Amino acid sequence: MSIEMELKEVLKEAVQKAFDISLETSSIVIETPKNKSHGDYSSNVAMQLTRQLRQNPRVIAQAVMDAMRMDSMIEKVEMAGPGFLNFTLSKNRFTKVISEILENKDQYGQQKPNGIRVDLEYVSANPTGSLHLGHARGAAWGDSCARIMKKAGYDVTREYYVNDAGNQITNLALSLNARYRQAHGIETEIGQDGYLGQDIKEEGYALAKKYPQIYLEPNEKNLQFFREKGIEFELNKIKHDLDEFRVHFDVWTSEQKLRDSGAVEQALQTMKEQGYLYEEDGAVWFKTTELGDDKDRVLRKQDGSYTYLVPDIANHKQKYERGFDEIVNFFGADHHGYITRLKASMTALGKDAEKLHVDIIQMVRLVSNGEEMKMSKRLGNATTIHELCQSVGVDAARYFFVSRALDSHLDFDVELAQKKTNDNPVYYAQYAHARMCSIEKQAQDIPVADSYELLVDDKEIELMKSLQEFNKVIIESARTRQVHKVCHYIQDLATKFHSFYNSCKVINKENLELSSQRLALVKATQIVLANALDLIGVTAVESM
């Protein structure tokens, strides 16, 4: 049992005994005080009970303390401030974590299956161009979130929804056809909605070489050829870039296949039966205003084609039918207004919209020399995920994207990410890991201890406390999908280690007993740091 659970049990019993009140352990808050003089752990139960008991919190705290059973791990309990109970634990309680880590190794931190099936959809960029910075943030965040949730015991499916139908794809086909024609010396303009990227130009020319003179006219039959070639080309490029970025998916859902299967019409039919649709101006509308939206939305346009929302409704309907308990989407901030519509659709289909979570990814700005680089996918001059990997490396890129809360705008400082100095936080953590590996390498003739009673230095205790936090961080990060918490944990653990390193010499032939115990602590820290870095897809390097 974790230290926190043990303390909660102790408090629960004491409150029961003192006031005959039965508390849920989940409602008891155990904190780690920032101020060292407040002990190792603290609780505010007394203050929480003030309203119910109508007594001074200090009086309540005293009564709880008097009723408390003195567990062997508790060295001291004190009442402080407005009514906090501060616990100081016996030093040997903290060493338990070392043996747990050494036993479980790379599986340490893995929580038992919690039976919750969750679907995470992220990136889902149209196959009409390379992935750029915004996608990269979504990719790094979504993938890390998947890793963390798996570690926390969730049954995770990683999903990419491919918009391989609709206008954008037709525009792509037209652009390819235009380049194809140009390759044949026929003067052709790229339409206003066309894609001007260099890659598409090259692919058009390549197709001209491979399939000469057959598909010149932009008629429907030929466009279908360019659609297929275009999607194949773009999707392969995307998969290649994601692979380089260490991002992989379990499921690639095709919009075209959803359409072909009749799932789209089926979803519309259900919504119609539920009375949410009506016709006006030759279009089919969805009464989203009845479900919290500020205006109704068109589903089928005057020209008979569907809006973007429609196949996506079918996409999400199927997620429900696939049996997920939680359905999560990571959307770019520019799709914000879309959430209400999507949730409304699920309600209209009789699904529980509460299961559908949409996390918004705030904008990324590329900053270099204090200057912002504007991005436009259509013009083809955006910084791609591949270029980013080339210039700053995958580790730094992934680290930067998950180091900030998702709802904060991110200024990605390319120069900082490129630095191989201590200005760059990713190196700080990797350096800590490399140091640990170096110690292990040099201490191969020293046995790793299995008892740790000599580890009583403040720096050692602080380090063990951080190790103890790992499980909590995983669970909390997964529950809230706040990936950056893992990043902060990594920084904290690295800091505690560097501090320990500077004041506690590990390898000391004069004191083999202490050396072998410290070596065990180093080994445990190295395992946890490597496991934590893996959660965000960053390499735990062994030497630098």
Next chain:
RNA sequence: GUCUGCGUAGCUCAGUUGGAUAGAGCGACCGCCUCCUAAGCGGUAGGUCGGAGGUUCGAAUCCUCUCGUGGACGCCA
């Protein structure tokens, strides 16, 4: 105008279902390698938590209003 983020130290940002004297990194200043990687460590300076009310034992955190700022408001995706 409506919806939705953000506003915390000079800069970039954390802040544990509301908790004690608001934290970290960078930058500035002062120290530490005859010693396991100085890509490191220790220390100092720096904040009316945008502003005003309210809720309560207690507010950076919750509510209302307000100011600044980014984004979205399409029969595009």
